[in-house]
Amino acid sequence: MDQITLTIDGREVRGEKGQTVLEVALKSGIKIPHLCYHPKISKTGACRVCLVRINGTILKASCVEPITEGMNVITEDEEIVKIRKWILELLLSDGDHNCLYCEANGACEFQSLIQRYNIGEVKPDRQRTVKEVDYESSNALRRNENRCILCGRCVKACKEIQVMNVWSFAERGSGTHLVADDDKNIGDSSCAKCGTCVQLCPTGALSFQTVSGKGANWELTSTPSICIYCGVGCKIDFYKNREGVLVKAMGNNTGPNNGHLCVKGRFGFDFVQSNKRLTTPLIKKNGVFEEASWDEALDLVATRLTEIKEKYGSDSIGSLSSAKCTNEENYLMQKFMRAVIGTNNIDHCARL
Amino acid sequence: MTNSIRETTVSRGFLVIGSNTTENHPVLGSMIKKEVINNGKKLIVVDPRKIELSKYADYYFAINPGTNIAILNGFMHVLLKEGLYDKNYVETRCEGFEALSKTLEKYTPEYVAEICGIDNPEDIVSAARLMAGLKPMALYYSMGITQFVSGVNGVKSTANLQMLLGNMGVEGGGVNPLRGQNNVQGACDMGCLPNVYTAYQPVTSEDNKAKFEAAWGVSGLSTKPGLTLLEMFNQAIAGNVKAMYTMGENPVGSDPNQHHIIEALEALEFFVAQDIFLTETAKYADVVFPACAFLEKEGSVSNTERRVQLMHKVLQPQGEVRDDWWIVMQIANRMGAKWNYTKAEDIFEEIRNVTPSYAGITYDRAEWNLLQWPCPNVDHPGTQYLHKEKFSRGLGLFTPIEYTPPAEGTDSEYPMILTTGRILDHFHTGTMTRNSKVLDENVPEGYVELNPNDAENFNIKNGELVSVSSRRGSIRIKARVTAKTKPNVVFIPFHFFEACANVLTIDALDPLCKIPEYKVCSSRIEKIQP
Structure with a gap:
């Protein structure tokens, strides 16, 4: 990969050929405000909030500006702040942004920028659509x-x-x-x-x-x-x-x-918090399930499995483990069947 | 998977066979779509149903259910006949080529088209030529390859094709089975199979017996392979299996030939079910243990690309539910064991000790790093793709595979082929998805898909209640008339207990791995007369 060295806000940073100023800045821990840019999608270059000054002169949208060797980037100065505020005010005036009624309140990237640039209420200068x-x-x-x-x-x-x-x-x-x-x-x-x-x-x-x-x-x-x-x-x-x-x-x-x-x-x-979840052990008595304590249910199972193992042999017991359970739970179930019951009758739904 | 999910960007093309990826592995399905639609990669789709991916395919083959092997042999026949296979790879990395080529001779495109019920044999030639030019090409499959009496052979055929194309052991290639459950890979890795301990160490080996006896502090471990899932139920009916203990499984909903499963559960002397809901299966239990749901516990899971990831406790457990491992440990200790695990990580440390492919994985590493087994030691970075320089047996073995028909053919009484599967909004027996509001609202009830031609022949209208029968039973279900399913084939998603596809499915098994033939049985569809 071709390494490129540039300066952002006086700090020397490195990036790879083809990366943009915004990508290299974010990777280097330098924050540049942005709205249309998102690392998971291709670049849009629409909102212009991410504009930066390149080599002391021209203003460019950093999200679509490729890095070049020796490039000098300033992420914020008086003029940039002025333009950013102007862009944010335009966006604000074109919509109905009342955080009080909004699900995104507190997790809104636009709201964060409005607050960061201290923008007050904007009166629309025309009829808003x-x-x-x-x-x-x-x-x-x-x-x-x-x-x-x-x-x-x-x-x-x-x-x-x-x-x-x-x-x-x-x-x-x-x-x-x-x-x-x-x-x-x-x-x-x-x-x-x-x-x-x-x-x-x-x-x-x-x-x-x-x-x-x-x-x-x-x-x-x-x-x-x-x-x-x-x-x-x-x-x-x-x-x-x-x-x-x-x-x-x-x-x-x-x-x-x-x-x-x-x-x-x-x-x-x-389903995890469904009221249909099982919440206590159940023991079937005369064909009907009754709630039981853990000790009662565990004792009964251990006793019955021991009896059946002694009467019919280990291979008369089988177990189905689960592809929905963790590795640890599956491991322990096969260990239980092999080391405690004494059989290899253990399988799960892998084929289903 | 031999390879990794993130390699979709490296693959130059994809063969998707027997996997409705966009519905059953949707996130990966989107990755494939992105490469094909947005980045111009090539796609070949083989599936009895016009699944979403078929719309974007360069070649699509609507084969009859159960004829995968024929079409895979057909592709290979063309590669051989036209000398398009990777000769260098076959010579240096593989063996058994002679026998394979002999078997492939008769699988001409016309012969294959006849078996598969397709009318585009010339496309078999074009698709094979396309594949030969796509290096690396990844092959993705799922239960549409495996759930047949010829399931093992189907898998071997996919390996034959990818070795012939030189796509094994290369980034972006591989044979990639998409595992259907979040930890089915892990449950297999952990030895929840009747013939192996963890990491597929055979129980028949005296060395393994000694190793596990030492590790577990016990003696007399059995070297006799155990029963598979359906064999357990058969043996229950035969009176040889007397007790069963299920953890997080719902065989009454998920296993083929439901009546048979219920008969088996009723025949048991003692049945313990451990689950998060009182499932259709748990209702037959003598004792039911309430377990923690996944968001209520800690532990590790292994995904389809062998990546080990940690689950965390997000929510407080409901009522008196307990971790599955805790419940198993309590029973074990009441039966004489002296286990004292205090948390899931204690168990994982023991797993590392007895499982060579997991030895290098720790909770700390898995939390912060992308780790795929085999990972033999703590300095090992894990394995992105398998068979890099050589196969685990050395040379890759071509296995000559002949096409064999499904267990049950159609006849005048049961003229339609029934195939089953999952849909986007639901999962398996619906225990989880039907108890989730959005998903339940999206698809609240089951349906049978049938082709407009068949609908006309049987005088069935879209949305009408019909009866679908097989030799095992009969269900009532709504008809969905759609060209997605080819003529003479009907499809039923198996999530809906009240219209349960598994009342109809056949419990014929692959002789080697014992997978049931869910994907094909003969059936009859009838209008219900008012």
């Missing part, structure tokens, strides 16, 4: 285009990650808006409900139907784990609220899924 709100048509996704800043991340997420091509932009100028398929409601579109567009949306324009009312973003805590469904083994950040209720699942970037999820990995976990 009222855009579409669709909170009803899909059981998975909500859409409020009045919060959309037309960054295009969702369009690219669907085109380049899920590869369903559901989202696209329609019309022009101030009338530009998002459409699903040929202008269908999301619920009637070909959307596979993977939720990747929501995960990449930098505002509350797209959100999850299932998250509303379960707690503010700053009340949620997340823990990574691995999806329970197929063998891809997607790594997921699971968010729960203060009451310990599971709120949402977001793709983790370090797993084999690289941040992406499918509809099951996004919405398939209600």
